[in-house]
Amino acid sequence: MDTQSLLAGLMRGLGLTILAAVIGGLTLAQLIIPADVSDLTSARAQLRRWITVCLLLLLFTTIGDLVIRTLAMSRAPLASILVVLPDVVSRTHLGVILTVRITGLVLAVLLSLGQTPLLRTLCLLVVLGVALTISLTAHAADWGDLTVSTAVDWTHVVAASAWTGGLVGLAWVIFRHKPIWQSATLVVLARRFSRLASVCLLAVVLTGSYNAWVQLGAMSMLWSTTYGRVLYVKLLVVVALVGLGAVNRYVILPRLSHERADRRGGARLFRVLRLIIFGPTGRANSVLPASQLSTYVAREAL
DSSP states (O other): OOHHHHHHHHHHHHHHHHHHHHHHHHHIIIIISOTTOGGGHHHHHHHHHHHHHHHHHHHHHHHHHHHHHHHHHHOOOGGGHHHHHHHHHHHOHHHHHHHHHHHHHHHHHHHHTOOSHHHHHHHHHHHHHHHHHHHHTSGGGGGOSSSHHHHHHHHHHHHHHHHHHHHHHIIIIISTTOOSOOHHHHHHHHHHHHHHHHHHHHHHHHHHHHHHHHHHOSTTHHHHSHHHHHHHHHHHHHHHHHHHHHHIIIIIHHHHHTOOOOOSHHHHHHHHHHHHHHOOOOSOOOSOHHHHHHHHHHHHHO
16 A cells, blocks of 8 residues: 555545544434433533634545545646646536535534524534535545435444544543533433444444445355455454443443333343353442443543
């Protein structure tokens, strides 16, 4: 792999990571953090600053991605970038999409500075449009812009970003700087995010399965291609995330809210698997549930 290809891959990877942080942060602000809880006023302010900073970083990485791809397509030296860039922007599908992405990010940065619910909602909608440009420059767009593959890939990106980016926001922005909150506040936050993560997990699994079916075409490709081997690694990561999330949902939250053990199917399955893997655990844990919650959320984010 040449240096230019490596830089392009790193730039796109960094952009996807920051996009996840933005979508996750906006999801926390709009859907997870209650607007009427005074304990969370400082957390909401910190989250707004986090979103704006991430949007600025995403804008810079997108510009860098455009420059790197322009050099790759034109095979021109960096010194001539201002000469070849207008042609790439105006005459190529990739250039047009990246220009739209940059424009959307500039608008999103301006909207993120507002504090009214309407502006925050508009910012989220614009960022979801930015996420669509990711799918329009990926393999999903090989069959055309307005296709089922593009829609599925966009759903996959948004669901994965809301889940993983939300974890990052909770761990590094909210829980990391939290004051002494009431247990009820932590329970509300954790329960709301747990529901969101469950929906996102279902969407990620369904859309990921469709993407794998389209990209691979045959089951044998799972173990004979790089895509298939990378997919195995991704599945292991998802299993780890689900395991940590299940501990939060079925062990720590009941202790934090002093409620009886959940009797539903998911909770029972978790307890059975835990018993099989770890055996009976009769000793009580002396760590406070609130500290455990922060620790497990940080591990999920990592």
